[in-house]
Amino acid sequence: MPARPPSLRAIAAFESAARHESFAKAAEELNLTQSAISHSIRGLEDRLGARLFLRRGRNVVLSDEGRSLAERLRVSLMLLAQALEGVSPAEAGESLVVAVPSVFAHRVLIRRLSHLRPNLSLELRPDLGVRAVQSGEADLCIDHGAGGYAGLASRQLGREVLFPVAAPGLAADPERLDLAPLIENGEHSWALWFSHMQALRPAHAPALTVRDWRLAIEAAKGGLGVCLASDSLVAEELRSGELVRLGARVMPTLQACHIVWRAHGPKVRQVGRFVDSLAGDLDADEAPLPVARSAA
Numbered sequence: 001m002p003a004r005p006p007s008l009r010a011i012a013a014f015e016s017a018a019r020h021e022s023f024a025k026a027a028e029e030l031n032l033t034q035s036a037i038s039h040s041i042r043g044l045e046d047r048l049g050a051r052l053f054l055r056r057g058r059n060v061v062l063s064d065e066g067r068s069l070a071e072r073l074r075v076s077l078m079l080l081a082q083a084l085e086g087v088s089p090a091e092a093g094e095s096l097v098v099a100v101p102s103v104f105a106h107r108v109l110i111r112r113l114s115h116l117r118p119n120l121s122l123e124l125r126p127d128l129g130v131r132a133v134q135s136g137e138a139d140l141c142i143d144h145g146a147g148g149y150a151g152l153a154s155r156q157l158g159r160e161v162l163f164p165v166a167a168p169g170l171a172a173d174p175e176r177l178d179l180a181p182l183i184e185n186g187e188h189s190w191a192l193w194f195s196h197m198q199a200l201r202p203a204h205a206p207a208l209t210v211r212d213w214r215l216a217i218e219a220a221k222g223g224l225g226v227c228l229a230s231d232s233l234v235a236e237e238l239r240s241g242e243l244v245r246l247g248a249r250v251m252p253t254l255q256a257c258h259i260v261w262r263a264h265g266p267k268v269r270q271v272g273r274f275v276d277s278l279a280g281d282l283d284a285d286e287a288p289l290p291v292a293r294s295a296a
Helices: 008-020 023-028 036-046 064-085 102-115 129-136 175-177 191-199 213-222 229-239 267-284
Strands: 053-056 059-062 095-100 122-126 141-143 153-166 183-184 208-210 227-230 253-263
Touching: 008 023, 008 064, 023 036, 036 102, 053 141, 053 191, 059 064, 064 253, 095 129, 095 267, 102 122, 102 141, 102 229, 102 267, 129 227, 129 253, 141 267, 153 213, 153 229, 153 267, 175 191, 183 227, 191 253, 208 213, 213 227, 229 267
Parallel strands: 095 122, 095 141, 183 208
Antiparallel strands: 053 059, 141 253, 153 227, 153 253
16 A cells, blocks of 8 residues: 555545546646646556546546545545534534435335434435435435446335226226227336237327326326326325226336445445335335226
């Protein structure tokens, strides 16, 4: 290991370049030339024996080693700032900033907050995503996607499946949905459903096409047709009886719900408590709901 720490100039150059992912913006922020930024970072790379940035034409992106160093450096700078301001880490780190999609917050998270372990102060930010965790703006993120988060820790909360739902009064045979009035949702395509089920595709156009999942669910509740949804989106409506599942068939999706965080972040204990509590609550959720069967 190096006998002496690198120069503050090299640390400042790397921190700024890592935050902006741009040598030019780092040079502007620090009032230095781009050549000086590049020279400082090159010296830091030589000292550590690792490439911190990968060049993509005129652009740069953090390597895995660079992202790891940037995360540790953010923690060190936060502790330094707290020491200079006379604030203890415990006092400064009580509240967790959670980046969460509005769909998940509205349909899943809000009704489970009372079940989470006590003494967790949360700030929900539906306007942030995974990048906010990488930059340190958020402590953790709930992401709906295919997974794979370089340099971050993650835990899968569940893989979604889709199934058809409709209002109880809508007469729709689960085995002949090609004859039913269909509500096309931009997020969940009926074409994929019929292809996956190797079933007949309807010759008629959808009865209604909407882009917003909320409108699709409201339309289905109003008896306008059948829409595709996942349990996380319509659990409340299924429990209340406003909607029913049509048949037992489901279509798996390529996406899943993940919770993502920095493994070496300053609030790793609080994050761990939140992750374990939320995952445990989801695992202990109620048994699958009954489904509507084909008409006799």
